[in-house]
Amino acid sequence: xxxxxxxxxxxxxxxxxxxxxxxxxxxxxxxxxxxxxxxxxxxxxxxxxxxxxxxxxxxxxxxxxxxxxxxxxxxxxxxxxxxxxxxxxxxxxxxxxxxxxxxxxxxxxxxxxxxxxxxxxxxxxxxxxxxxxxxxxxxxxxxxxxxxxxxxxxxxxxxxxxxxxxxxxxxxxxxxxxxxxxxxxxxxxxxxxxxxxxxxxxxxxxxxxxxxxxxxxxxxxxxxxxxxxxxxxxxxxxxxxxxxxxxxxxxxxxxxxxxxxxxxxxxxxxxxxxxxxxxxxxxxxxxxxxxxxxxxxxxxxxxxxxxxxxxxxxxxxxxxxxxxxxxxxxxxx
Numbered sequence: 001x002x003x004x005x006x007x008x009x010x011x012x013x014x015x016x017x018x019x020x021x022x023x024x025x026x027x028x029x030x031x032x033x034x035x036x037x038x039x040x041x042x043x044x045x046x047x048x049x050x051x052x053x054x055x056x057x058x059x060x061x062x063x064x065x066x067x068x069x070x071x072x073x074x075x076x077x078x079x080x081x082x083x084x085x086x087x088x089x090x091x092x093x094x095x096x097x098x099x100x101x102x103x104x105x106x107x108x109x110x111x112x113x114x115x116x117x118x119x120x121x122x123x124x125x126x127x128x129x130x131x132x133x134x135x136x137x138x139x140x141x142x143x144x145x146x147x148x149x150x151x152x153x154x155x156x157x158x159x160x161x162x163x164x165x166x167x168x169x170x171x172x173x174x175x176x177x178x179x180x181x182x183x184x185x186x187x188x189x190x191x192x193x194x195x196x197x198x199x200x201x202x203x204x205x206x207x208x209x210x211x212x213x214x215x216x217x218x219x220x221x222x223x224x225x226x227x228x229x230x231x232x233x234x235x236x237x238x239x240x241x242x243x244x245x246x247x248x249x250x251x252x253x254x255x256x257x258x259x260x261x262x263x264x265x266x267x268x269x270x271x272x273x274x275x276x277x278x279x280x281x282x283x284x285x286x287x288x289x290x291x292x293x294x295x296x297x298x299x300x301x302x303x304x305x306x307x308x309x310x311x312x313x314x315x316x317x318x319x320x321x322x323x324x325x326x327x328x329x330x331x332x333x
Contacts, residue, residue, distance in 0.1 A: 003059070010038060014308075022061040022094070062096050063303065064119035066110055066133065068126045069101045077245065077274035078291045082125055082147060085295020093303045095120075104188065107133045114142050121145065121302050127190040145302040147294050148190055155305060157298040157315045161191050164287045164319045165198025165271055166205075169241065171321065172269060172285075173206045175329030177239040181214035181232045183251065184243035192217070192243055195271050199241065225250045229258060232266070239267040239327060245274040245286070252280045267327040282325035289319045 003021075007014040012031065019027045020035035039058060065086055071079045083099070090097050098119055100109035110133050113119045120143065124133055127148030137144040138152055145155035169180070182199050184192045196217065200210045214237050216228060229251075232240060242248035248270035255262060262268055262282055270277060273286035297315050304311035 006035070006038065006042075010035060018059065018307075021058055058117075059306075060118060060120050061094065062098050062119045063090050063299065064098050064100060064110070064113045064122040066122060066124050067099060067101045069103045069106075071101070077276055078272065079125055081291035082295040085292035085297075086123060086299040087295075088292075089296045089299035090303065093300070093307075095299075095303055102133055104128055104130075105132065107136050110136065114140065120306050123147065123298055123302060129188045129190065129193070143302065143306055145298045147298050149194070150190065153313070155298070155301045155311065155313055157294055157301065157317065159289045159294070159317045159319045161194040161271070162198035162201070164289075164321070165195040165241075166202040167198075168269060168271065168285075168287055168321050169199050169202035170206060171323065172239055172241070172267075172327060173202065173208070175327065177267065177327075177329075178208060179213070179236055179238045181216070181228075181235075181237040181240045182243070183220060183228070183240060183247050184215075184217045185220055185247060187217045195243055220247055220250065222250050222254070225254045226258070229254045229260070233260070237266060239263075239269065242268065242270045244272040245270055245276050248284060248286070249276055249280075252277075252284065256280075262326050263328050269327050273322060280326075285324045285327040286322050287319055288322050289317060293317055 003014050003017045007017045010017070012035070016027060016031065017035055020032045021039060063086070065083060067079055067083075087097050098113065100113060102109050110122060113122065114137070122137060122142065123145045124131075125147050127134075127146055127150050131150065134144065134146070134150060134152060134154075138154065145157070147157055149156055149158050172180070182196065184196055187193060187196070203210050203213065214232055214235055240251055242251055248268065251268055252262070255266065255268070260266060268284060270284055270286040273284075273288040277284045277286060294317050297317065301311045301315065
């Protein structure tokens with residue numbers, strides 16, 4: 001039974017029912033008791049029947065957020081800032097946040113939140129090529145939002161990663177760079193596919209062949225990075241474009257440890273900026289996106305949809321390209 005149906009049966013407002021069930025907000029004791037007793041009668045009547053519709057469940061006023069399991073190994077300021085944004089907006093909208101983690105092949109944490117009725121909706125913070133979590137949630141009809149892009153008809157909040165990669169690459173080409181290395185960690189991540197696509201589009205628009213560039217698109221350890229640096233220098237790469245801030249940190253550390261001068265010997269740019277890049281000299285050219293804003297917006301849209309308010313299915317967050325000293329341009333270093 002929905003909140004609206006309960007409110008109609010009891011002769012009260014929908015917001016009064018919501019406050020009574022959540023235990024939050026000011027409401028008379030007699031009214032709260034009457035609503036709770038009615039809800040218990042409805043719950044015992046329906047029991048635990050399989051296949052019951054999502055809207056028949058009592059609201060929890062909880063929102064689930066799913067982090068990639070590898071975040072705990074590789075850091076990831078993006079996800080930390082995104083969580084802060086989600087929690088900030090959820091609190092303002094009278095929701096609490098439960099956090100779980102998952103991998104491409106393990107959705108047990110998500111399944112537990114859904115099947116034990118612990119949350120009203122779930123936010124996924126990474127979009128994968130073959131996303132089992134997204135497939136599961138859409139198949140059971142559970143409310144879901146994504147900080148990323150996908151082909152499903154769900155709430156999505158992202159930045160134009162393809163456009164950002166194209167713009168940054170085009171700016172670097174305008175500075176005189178012609179021989180690039182693009183380092184991407186995992187092409188199963190949709191964000192990396194978008195960045196790879198934007199890089200290639202910029203090359204073609206500027207008359208450069210992608211086949212003449214150094215492209216690495218698989219997991220990158222620090223040891224492998226040290227080896228790749230030698231390959232890139234030997235291949236006369238002029239500018240390294242890093243897929244994200246974590247890769248860029250490893251690139252900068254490896255170049256400086258091996259005695260290379262940035263940008264005189266080789267230039268460096270990152271397709272995502274974070275505070276972890278602030279410790280490097282020279283300062284790193286990067287695409288700047290507010291992960292906290294992404295978190296704010298996805299939480300707002302998902303909670304609005306859960307509470308019957310107006311919301312947007314697709315939201316694009318602006319980005320900014322920060323041109324810094326790590327890419328001063330050919331002949332200007």
